[in-house]
Amino acid sequence: MxxxxxxxxxxxxxxxxxxxxxxxxxxxxxxxxxxxxxxxxxxxxxxxxxxxxxxxxxxxxxxxxxxxxxxxxxxxxxxxxxxxxxxxxxxxxxxxxxxxxxxxxxxxxxxxxxxxxxxxxxxxxxxxxxxxxxxxxxxxxxxxxxxxxSEFLRQNLVEFSEENLGGAEIHQYRKIKNNRVTKKIVITKNGNLSTYEESVRMxxxxxxxxxxxxxxxxxxxxxxxxxxxxxxxxxxxxxxxxxxx
Ligand SMILES: C[S@@+](CC[C@H](N)C(=O)[O-])C[C@H]1O[C@@H](n2cnc3c(N)ncnc32)[C@H](O)[C@@H]1O
Missing domain, CATH: 3.40.50.150 (Vaccinia Virus protein VP39)
Structure with a gap:
């Protein structure tokens, strides 16, 4: 990260x-x-x-x-x-x-x-x-x-979601580690793949x-x-x- x-x-x-x-x-x-x-x-x-x-x-x-x-x-x-x-x-x-x-x-x-x-x-x-x-x-x-x-998020974390938005396939992977919630966002658009991250202290x-x-x-x-x-x-x-x- x-x-x-x-x-x-x-x-x-x-x-x-x-x-x-x-x-x-x-x-x-x-x-x-x-x-x-x-x-x-x-x-x-x-x-x-x-x-x-x-x-x-x-x-x-x-x-x-x-x-x-x-x-x-x-x-x-x-x-x-x-x-x-x-x-x-x-x-x-x-x-x-x-x-x-x-x-x-x-x-x-x-x-x-x-x-x-x-x-x-x-x-x-x-x-x-x-x-x-x-x-x-x-x-x-x-x-x-x-x-x-944070308490609600801990109980209700959606570990994976996928959607198609604006012509892009978006996969989001979420996890909780070391008191932070992290998200990996994988976007595929027109055959190109890009990956981004989020990490927020809980x-x-x-x-x-x-x-x-x-x-x-x-x-x-x-x-x-x-x-x-x-x-x-x-x-x-x-x-x-x-x-x-
Ligand atoms: C989740 S977005 C929310 C934006 C806006 N408040 C809204 O509700 O649409 C977080 C925002 O924080 C800004 N940001 C992140 N780190 C920052 C920093 N160190 N200083 C100023 N802005 C920052 C990002 O560029 C982004 O626009």
Whole structure:
């Protein structure tokens, strides 16, 4: 497993094909739950940490919030920029590794959605992302972390799946090892075969809560899915935490 796998995989065209169900309508549900549960002023400053193709940033910018959106993938950032331009939306897109991102701005709300956390090898580096969020928030600002529920994943891991998407045959092999969930994605398209990897640290809810509280956040609300269901360790697919500085 390449330790910085995320630099390659998210920069491919195939990423958006494999995760095509993670679309704007999915993002609408996320934003509905978030805006229904945080208190931010109209025209607030929002940072999307790891914005991908910009699906959340664009919905938020349409609502007249001031958006900064950071991502490491040049490909995804340029798709996001194009989508914003098509709608004449002003979004400050930044192509950067979140570890290196610096600004004098402070934000009312920071979002980190769809498992954009836990990619690094060491907990120190992973927790530094939470610290960065804390540092970049105004007093009383909100941070939303959307991660998988590790306990649920352990019980419900689908070890193999295959599908045909966008003319590509996609085989995904998943396993849990050394407290990480890894996925090998094998794509065959027009006779060409390519292989990618994902590897994410499986944080338990307690580990995330401890890390977040040690940094100084209060846990404001916790949900188990984007319908707003209560978090249940065994049955919730997601761990969605709304944290307050
Ligand atoms: C699973 S995707 C989620 C994207 C977006 N939040 C969404 O919901 O569509 C994870 C994103 O994290 C970005 N990413 C990974 N490592 C990063 C890093 N070190 N700094 C900034 N972005 C990173 C990837 O490029 C990718 O866009």
């Amino acid at each position: 390449k330790s910085e796998w995320f630099k390659d995989w998210f920069n491919t065209q195939e990423y958006l094909n494999v995760y095509q169900h993670r679309n704007e309508s999915d993002a609408e549900d996320h934003i509905k739950l978030i805006l229904g549960n945080v208190k931010i002023p109209s025209g607030a400053k929002i940072l999307d940490m790891a914005c991908g193709a910009g699906r959340h940033a664009i919905i938020l910018a349409r609502k007249n919030f001031h958006l900064t959106a950071v991502d490491l993938s040049e490909n995804l950032i340029s798709i996001a920029e194009q989508s914003a331009q098509n709608e004449n939306l002003k979004i400050n897109f930044v192509h950067s590794d979140i570890r290196k991102y610096e600004t004098n701005d402070k934000f009312d709300l920071i979002i980190n959605l769809f498992t954009s956390f836990g990619y690094f090898e060491s907990d120190e580096e992973n927790y530094a992302v939470l610290q960065k969020a804390y540092h970049l928030l105004v007093e009383n600002g909100f941070f939303v972390l959307d991660f998988f529920n 944080f338990s809810k307690d580990e995330i809560v401890n890390a977040i509280q040690n940094i100084g956040f209060d846990i404001y609300k916790t949900f188990g899915d984007f319908l707003g269901s209560e978090f249940d360790k065994l049955s919730s697919p997601r761990l969605i935490m709304i944290c307050k500085k």
